[in-house]
Amino acid sequence: MSQISRRSVLAGGAATAAAIGFAGTARAQSAGTITLYNGQHRQTTEALVDAFTKSTGIKVTIRQGESSQLANQIIEEGARSPCDVFYSEQSPPLVALDEKGLLLPADASTISQIPAAYASPNKTWMGATMRVRVMVYNKAMVKEADLPHSIMDVPTAAWKDKVGYVIRDGFQEQIMAIVKQKGRDGSLAWLKGLKQCCKLYNGNGAAMNAVESGEIATALVNNYYWYGLAKERGEANMKSAVHFFDKGDAGALVNVSPIGILKTTKQAELAQKFLAFAVSEAGQIAMVTTYAEYPVRPGVSPVFKLKPIEEIGIGITAHEVGGAALAYELQREAGIL
């Protein structure tokens, strides 16, 4: 026993000497570094990356940007892209990269950890967290009981000038969900109505603040914008609240923030490890602690007080709502873009 331990001490000493000989580079090489293009909220991703590096020793260089801009950059970069992993806030950027054949399938053992509806059918990307489309409303300006049950009721005379909307960050998926349920014409009519009687905001945060300050009665945003503001201001001080559309209605759409590996990566093994960690229990908890998003992994509970995921959703897969081209065409036809 003591002999073995002495030997291992000696071996350890030799290894240490070798490591010192190779300086820091040897240690860095042993674990490696990957480059992550990140369009997801940075606080979410930083929490994930910190936990990942702590657990595996693999370093992650984050390139922070807006999801679609990063996707456009990856497309321009083509075969020489330095990006290994892309984490997008919305699904359309990854669907577009997938359509251009730029993505590498994720390990089957990783993707099987989450429900198939949250991932691409050809396994090239998978949701890492989820968010819900909601209506936030100013409690002094509208009564909860009067709020619409269906998103199709929003662009009507009753709600004229009372609804703010934002055409980024979940809106394209919203359009595609309506296309799925009401067809192309139904969706176009909805968009035209929106343009006519609702107010366009440049960002979800701006729309959220407008509702909170009483500038407009309600707005269509993602759920976590309310929780973010409540965290900043204190929940008791909030003048607004969250309203969910009925389960099954296109308005109650659940969107994923997907993650995928670039085909051009030279670090596929490390990249796969990162994806595996993202859907692991530790990775999921790290992410949903900072932002009020839902975990994709069954059995992990949200950290924020969120409406149970079983009570929302519309039974449409992330892939089905990720097509940006048709959503773009419809928005242009409606005169929004």
Add this chain to the structure above:
Amino acid sequence: MTAIARIGGRGSFPPALLAVAAIPSLLVVLPVAYALLRSSEAGFAGIVSELTRPMTIHLLSNTMTLAVAVTTLTVLIGVAAAWCTERCDIPWPGLWRVIVSAPLAVPAFVSSYAWASLGPAYQGMGGAVMILTLSCTPLIYLPVAAALRGIDPSFEDVARSLGRGRWRTFLEVVVPQAAPAIMGGALLVSSHMLAEFGALSFLQVETFTTAIFQQYEVQFDNAAAALLSSVLMAICVPIALAEMRIRKGRRFSRSGKGVARNPDLARLGGFRWPAVALFGLFGTLAIGVPFATLFYWLTHGTSAGYGLERVAPALVGSISYSLSGGLLTTLLAVPLVLASMRMRGWLVSMAERLPYAIHGLPGLVIALSLVYFAIRYAPPFYQSPALVLVAYVMLFLPLAQSSIRASAELVPPELEDVARTLGKSPLVAFVEVTLPNLLPGVGAGLALVVLQLMRELTATLLLAPSGVVTLATEFWSYTNDRAYAAAAPFAAALVIVSGVPVYIFTLRTLRRG
């Protein structure tokens, strides 16, 4: 017409510098080629239908309204303020000089955020015109104040002795002499308006630039965005031509200035205190509101303190990138300006004008064109600091050019000729005689470029090596997440470090006159 020829007897020009002067022209070709290449992917029919869409017309009218309104207002306010502080008996002129120059230190996107958070009344076109006017006024005020200081009051005495009243003297004698400064500033303001993105996105105003960003956000086939960029370039060209027009056929240098006496200060009389009140109002709106909001966010909100450990690296990133970008830009601008003044021919004047043609383009288009070309033809440069600096040069060269030109025009070329006749080589004559006289302009240009680079966002985001952060990129990404309290320290640091170039620029500009 000749392509390049020396202007006889007007100084000399070392050939090595001529080669350096050609570099910017080569760079300008990149975004132009990129925009046209991508536009052409839409096909002829596609281009026509895109350009005649109601949305395009709407964007055109918004873009022009904003540019014209802000330029007009900044000229009126800037000239009036300069007149008051330099030529009138207003109390505490030194204080008002600082107050009218100070908005330079507050990035437009910071002040816009501050105003937008006060309520919807300040959003939209009206709010945008007001807020951007407040933030751009120093760009007119400073050069005009400098020009007014430099004007020999004896011209006005002559006009007055010929029976002209105060107003006519001002309009017919003073304004024409200050015109290059006014026009130069106006062109700067209008091209800023074309390229402005951050501020307008807080204020909910759609222009070509915001629409270009939006296109890249909602789709992955960039023909439409490239077309909008081409239109934007088409708007920039007349601005560049206008600047050329103004400069043509003027000579501002005097071999012997003599001794100009100090100008008499005009009596404001009953307008004295109303003028003071207006200056006070300007200060409150332009500086008070943004500072108060920043202070509020520094002390409120739970995201406060998040990412605080990154203020230091962001500060290092901001300073190192903006300083080296500013130096490179200024270094390239000097030969360009001198070549255009000392040489004749269309090639030379083209070379000096070309950078202005892309000055109104948003950083996004410049950056994407560099991504496209670098990754294909110069892969080792991709995501290297060098490429960021190239983008910086493309974005802000005209700022340095305008400043240096203002100084260069005050240097009589005969001075250098004298040095030559004394046996100095062209290069030595240039370095020993012309360069020292250019320094005020070089200093002002450098300060202005560094200032703009500190708040540059898109090109830095797209081109910098992964992991590099600056104060501007950090501020932007936190406000995108609505973590205002976390964003506030970065904004505050940005305003504080901006103070240095603002101080230098203000001092250099006002001393030059």
